[in-house]
Amino acid sequence: MTGTKNATLLLVFLATIGSGLYSGAKGQGSATLQTEKTTSDSRQTGALSFEFFKTRVQPIFLKNRGEHARCYGCHILSNRIFHLEPLSPGSTDWSDEQSQRNFQSALEVVNPDDPPSSKLLLHPLAPEAGGDPFHSGGRQFASQSDPDWLAMAEWVRAVLAEADTDSASHPLIRIYVTNSAGDTIDAVDPATNKVVQVIHGIELPHGIAFSPDGARIYVSNEAESALDVVDRKSGKILSKVPLSGRPNNLTITKDGSQVLVGIRVKSGALDVIDTVSLKNVKSIPVDGPVHNVFVTPDGRYAVSGSIESKIATVVDLQSQQMAWEVKFDRSVRPLAFDTNPDGSTRRIFVQLSGVHGFAVVDFAKRAEVERIKLPDQPSGFGVAEGRAGIPSHGIAVAPDGKSLWVDSTLANSVFEYSLPDLKLIGHAELPEVHPVDHAPTGAIPDWIAFTPDSKLVYVADSALRLVSVIDAHTLKEVARIPVGEVPKRMNTLVVP
Numbered sequence: 408m409t410g411t412k413n414a415t416l417l418l419v420f421l422a423t424i425g426s427g428l429y430s431g432a433k434g435q436g437s438a439t440l441q442t443e444k445t446t447s448d449s450r451q452t453g454a455l456s457f458e459f460f461k462t463r464v465q466p467i468f469l470k471n472r473g474e475h476a477r478c479y480g481c482h483i484l485s486n487r488i489f490h491l492e493p494l495s496p497g498s499t500d501w502s503d504e505q506s507q508r509n510f511q512s513a514l515e516v517v518n519p520d521d522p523p524s525s526k527l528l529l530h531p532l533a534p535e536a537g538g539d540p541f542h543s544g545g546r547q548f549a550s551q552s553d554p555d556w557l558a559m560a561e562w563v564r565a566v567l568a569e570a571d572t573d574s575a576s577h578p579l580i581r582i583y584v585t586n587s588a589g590d591t592i593d594a595v596d597p598a599t600n601k602v603v604q605v606i607h608g609i610e611l612p613h614g615i616a617f618s619p620d621g622a623r624i625y626v627s628n629e630a631e632s633a634l635d636v637v638d639r640k641s642g643k644i645l646s647k648v649p650l651s652g653r654p655n656n657l658t659i660t661k662d663g664s665q666v667l668v669g670i671r672v673k674s675g676a677l678d679v680i681d682t683v684s685l686k687n688v689k690s691i692p693v694d695g696p697v698h699n700v701f702v703t704p705d706g707r708y709a710v711s712g713s714i715e716s717k718i719a720t721v722v723d724l725q726s727q728q729m730a731w732e733v734k735f736d737r738s739v740r741p742l743a744f745d746t747n748p749d750g751s752t753r754r755i756f757v758q759l760s761g762v763h764g765f766a767v768v769d770f771a772k773r774a775e776v777e778r779i780k781l782p783d784q785p786s787g788f789g790v791a792e793g794r795a796g797i798p799s800h801g802i803a804v805a806p807d808g809k810s811l812w813v814d815s816t817l818a819n820s821v822f823e824y825s826l827p828d829l830k831l832i833g834h835a836e837l838p839e840v841h842p843v844d845h846a847p848t849g850a851i852p853d854w855i856a857f858t859p860d861s862k863l864v865y866v867a868d869s870a871l872r873l874v875s876v877i878d879a880h881t882l883k884e885v886a887r888i889p890v891g892e893v894p895k896r897m898n899t900l901v902v903p
């Protein structure tokens with residue numbers, strides 16, 4: 408989505424809200440159909456963001472916040488940018504109509520091309536916390552973790568998400584990021600590298616997968632030991648399917664008929680959720696509590712890994728039984744696969760605790776055949792962060808099958824290897840954390856995702872509330888996307 412288009416959408420959206428009537432851009436030639444569709448979409452969800460504004464954002468403008476003068480006190484002046492309606496005599500809150508006008512005023516200080524730079528967020532924020540140098544109303548928010556400031560930031564993202572909803576051309580591509588220490592999931596549009604949707608209400612979200620048609624999102628919910636089923640367009644949670652224990656990661660069969668959820672309890676199991684009945688129909692026992700689970704690219708097997716038992720278990724998806732397993736000397740972390748020319752699985756690349764590199768398992772031999780160590784340079788990270796025990800967490804094969812990407816916490820980088828020969832191509836450096844009182848630390852990279860054309864690589868910088876976007880060709884970081892708290896797992900959705 409281009410900036411201009413985005414601005415246009417926001418205007419259409421404003422007009423709709425303002426008049427309360429459908430007012431599509433009739434008579435604009437060939438653009439009409441597209442605009443009408445967008446308008447009705449925006450309107451539907453526009454109601455949501457107005458509600459959010461009225462209940463969560465507007466009260467901030469009236470509230471006594473510590474030693475600060477209230478926004479209301481100054482911003483009711485008629486010539487003020489970001490004008491607020493004066494309350495009617497005797498009332499303590501705005502009417503719906505007044506709220507609509509406040510809503511429009513607030514939209515004027517939202518930047519549709521770059522939500523984080525919206526004046527609403529930056530002007531009242533302390534400069535030390537990244538805000539504008541001066542606001543006559545003072546440093547209303549000392550930091551970006553002030554709950555009131557966060558509510559405004561959430562609203563700004565929701566507004567933009569609405570303007571965007573499905574207006575994009577197809578195929579629709581989104582990179583979803585689960586924020587492992589929060590209760591949000593962010594969806595990034597790789598055309599703009601901006602967050603265009605935030606899903607709320609899943610505390611401790613772990614893994615994420617999609618129905619093949621993109622209508623539904625499945626999330627393993629650690630806080631409630633459930634599989635949450637989300638309507639992708641609206642972001643609403645449709646159902647919570649109880650699991651046999653606390654989950655970690657999940658995966659979905661290629662035909663979309665079953666979601667397999669790794670259960671991180673003593674005995675270890677893969678819960679099988681039927682996506683039609685939305686029932687937990689079976690628990691396949693595996694060796695040890697499950698951390699991650701993946702379906703092989705040919706769709707025939709599921710492979711799970713255990714931190715506790717140090718075993719990777721291969722499950723035959725036809726018989727739904729354990730087929731074989733590989734035992735390691737270290738805890739099993741994320742896995743990735745490459746394939747033979749006929750599409751069958753050739754190797755499993757296995758990350759292990761305490762190993763700055765990965766093990767290579769030959770799928771036909773059912774055994775580890777090689778262990779690749781990542782380069783010693785760059786280095787210097789991971790110790791101050793207390794993460795040296797998991798030097799490398801995050802490994803993935805690009806969609807074109809030509810390269811393997813491996814995160815390094817110690818190098819604060821992601822390394823690229825060619826496939827099938829596993830030659831080191833190079834690395835891309837990740838951003839640093841700059842605390843005020845000690846040396847810079849690392850981003851603690853966690854998960855890797857790609858655009859379907861393999862041109863952009865997304866790395867979750869878990870220590871920075873960011874996702875780094877790497878150009879796969881130049882190995883340079885081309886964008887940083889602010890997301891939620893401790894972003895970890897990611898997955899790419901493609902709606903045909």
Ligand code: HEC
Nearest residue numbers: 476477478481488489516526527530531541542543544547
């Ligand atoms: C003491 C008066 C005062 C208070 C209190 C106040 N403001 Fe302001 N605000 C101003 C003035 C004056 C401006 C015009 C620009 C400037 O001088 O900073 C302004 C500008 C702004 C702008 C627009 C910046 C632009 O350039 O478009 C925003 C947004 C804003 N304030 C938000 C807030 C919010 C949110 C609060 C409450 C949390 C608040 N203000 C509290 C006086 C105030």
